[in-house]
Amino acid sequence: MAPVIHWNGRHQFPYGCLQLYFYGTFPFYLYAAAIANLPVKAIFATQNILRQYSLTSGRILHILSTRKSYNQSISKIIRIHGEKMLVLSIGKKRELMMFLRMLVMTVWVVGIVTILPSCGTSPGYNYTISGTVNGMIGSGLVLQNNGGDDRAITANGAFTFNTALNNGTAYSVTVKTQPTNPSQTCAVLNGSGSMNGSPVSNVVVSCVMNSNPVTVDTLGKYAYVSTINTSAIASYTIGASGALTGITGVTAGTRPNPVTIISIGDPATQYAYVSNMGNETTLGTISVYTIQSDGVLSPGTTVDVGRYPSAVTVDPAGKFAYVANMGSNSISAFKINQTTGALTDGTTANTENAPTSVTIDPLGKFAYAANMGSNSISVYTIDSTTGALSLSTVTPSVAAGTTPVSVTIYADSAKVAKFAYVANMGSGSISVYTIDSTTGALTPGAAVAAGTSPMSVTIDTTGQFAYASNMRSSNISVYTIDSTTGALTAGTAAPTGTTSPNPVKIISIGTPATQYAYVSSVVNSTTPGIIFVYLINSDGSLTNIQMEQPFLTGISLSTVTIDPIGPFAYVTNTSNGVVQAYQIGADGHLIAVP
Incomplete structure (x- = not known):
């Protein structure tokens, strides 16, 4: 009987381990050389079959030789005693023999391939x-x-x-x-x-997206832009016309997110918070600043968070700060010192996979995290004293669509949260939930279709309409909101040319009020970025009234920032951090500020 050779280089695939045994009638040294070449080709020829038929542990496949070349593909699938069996053609080793400078001959080989759940722990596997x-x-x-x-x-x-x-x-x-x-x-x-x-x-x-928009302080006097490429924060004063004048900037951490600003006390002192994503080898941090009377940022004590934190979210009362740590599957929570603005008493709450954002309800009772990696929403109650998050005892997690990236909350006139809407980038849909006003628990409703890769949902100032920016289908989905059930009814989507739209920003102007929507483009492969201005009609539909190109170069723009005090609008060229300012006219049109 010919010697039995067990190839020690078993190959492990996600669906099982291929273990090969061969029998040969030729000299052992030649046989060993053949085995060194054969299994790799056999394995890769078998991959698709294994995946297709989901072969499991214990099923045995026979490799039967013929006089055909061993490079021939799998010849057929047959059943023996209810088990799927594989027939491979292995025969002439012409190329191998030529490589060994030996005579061309027909080699008969019979072998067995066993499918195992694992290749084990032996060296060499x-x-x-x-x-x-x-x-x-x-x-x-x-x-x-x-x-x-x-x-x-x-x-x-x-x-x-x-x-x-x-x-x-x-x-x-x-x-x-x-x-x-x-x-x-x-x-x-x-x-x-x-x-x-x-x-x-x-x-x-x-x-996640890198689109750091302009942040305007609570008094409408100063503006700030963080820049990922330079790990810095540019600071500006806002003139009467909306024009920006640069003042002393500061250094932030690595890969800073957008600036978050709050106002505390009477007389008020403003504080700015910037989470820094860090990199593969470092944890994220939050940089803390006091906004001085001239708008310059004065650095405070930086705190550590998890890996790749989101932008800072502050509760409505300005007492607590949160970041979702996408790389650590957690949320970092802090108390905000009401005298100094410092972040203290940090706690951590677990999430599911890859949380991308934290959303707080308008009364500061509940928090929601969109878990991109597990297609779910984590639900928390907020401790009113410490700000610590506790998973809901009713619905700690609810299913969303594929790749959820943001949560938007609909609240009534008393700021009681009623509905939640989740943009599911992977499945091109909006998940709809009702919110229990006592527990914060989410009850799923009927999801609705959006375009391709929706990134956010924006609710208009009247609470009647919702808009989703679809980055891959280059349009804005339009919905009417049922104020009783929260259900969304789709209207006619508004096109954004060949561009990928950022989140929708809305302003209400005049008495009686007229609403306008502003959408900047993230990327355009042929022309510089564009700002689309829309009139929001009485039925919620969007009518394009202006297309503004703020820069001659630079194909990606940040999300539009609206300063209602002006009213002014700002957009950043993401390639170089340059900001363009606009006045917003009574008819909603943008008027560029030199």
């Missing part, structure tokens, strides 16, 4: 590293493992690194190149460890 990407809209994302094995990502969904690792080998998945057009930050979850007898398939890469 290798395993793949795989995961999923979600939230990516830009292009150019490149992942690495252990500083190499570059893996270019072209779309959301599953990915696998090309190089498998031996058991016991350390792995570290990082982002080599972040997406651009539009600019995004992607965080890696579950990205490091050591191979331990099975493939790694739980790496999650979640991406």
Whole structure:
């Protein structure tokens, strides 16, 4: 009987381990050389079949030889005793024999392939590293493992690194190149460890937008813009015409988010908070500043948070501050010192996978986190003394659509939260929930279709209409809100040309009031960014009344910021941080300020 060779390089795939045994009639040394070449091709030829038929542990596949070339594809699938069996053609080793400079001959080989749940822990076994990407809209994302094995990502969904690792080998998945057009930050979850007898398939890469808009202080006197590329905050005074004049700026942390401003006390003192996303090797932080009488930011004590925090959310009373840590699956909560503005008594609440934002209801009783990586919404109650978050005992988590990225709350005239709307970027839908005013619990209603990749929901000033910006379908979905049930009824979507729209911003002008909507474009592959101005009609539909191009260069714009005191509007060229100011006319049109 010919010697039995067990190929020690078993190959582990997410759906099982291929273990190969071969029998041969030729000399052992030649046989071993053949085995060194054969299994790899056999394995990769078998991948799709295994995935297609979901073969499980204990099923045995027979590889039967013929006189055909071993490179021939799988010949057929047959059933034996109710089990799916695989027939492969393996035969002439012409190329191998030529490589060995030996005579061409027909080699008869009979082997057995066993499907195991795992390749075990023996040295020499290798395993793949795989995961999923979600939230990516830009292009150019490149992942690495252990500083190499570059893996270019072209779309959301599953990915696998090309190089498998031996058991016991350390792995570290990082982002080599972040997406651009539009600019995004992607965080890696579950990205490091050591191979331990099975493939790694739980790496999650979640991406969020980098669009730092202008923030205007509560008095309408000063404006601030954080810049990711320079890790700095630019500061301006606002003139009577809305024009901005630069004043001394400050340094922030790495990859700063937009500025959040609150006013405390009487006479009021203003404070600014900026969360800094950090990078693959550092935790995020929150920079704290006091706004001096001349608008200059005076740095306070920086606090640590988790990895890749969202922008700071402050409760309506200005007592507590929160960030969602996308890279740590948590929310950091702090008390705001009412005398100094300092952040103290930090606590942490767990979320599900990749939380992208925290939303607080208007009365400051409940908090909601959109978990991009687990397609869910986490629900919390807020301790009125400490600000700490406790998962709801009624609905700690509710299902959303695919890749939820933001939560918007509808409240009545008494500021009681009634409904919640979630933009699901992956499934192109808006999830609808009713909110229990006592517990904050969410009860799902009927989700509605949006366009492709909705990023946010904006409710108009009357509470009658809702608008969703769809980045991949280049339009704005329009809905009428049922004030009793919260249900959304779709109207006619408003196009935004070939651009990808930012969130909708709305202002109400005059008596009786007329509403106008402003939407800037994130990316346009052929022309500079555009601001679309719409009249909101009595039925909620949008009529485009102006298309404004603020910059001759720069294809991506930040979300429009509206200063109702002016009224003024501001937009940033995200490529260089330059800000363009506008006056808002009585008819809603934008008038550029030199």
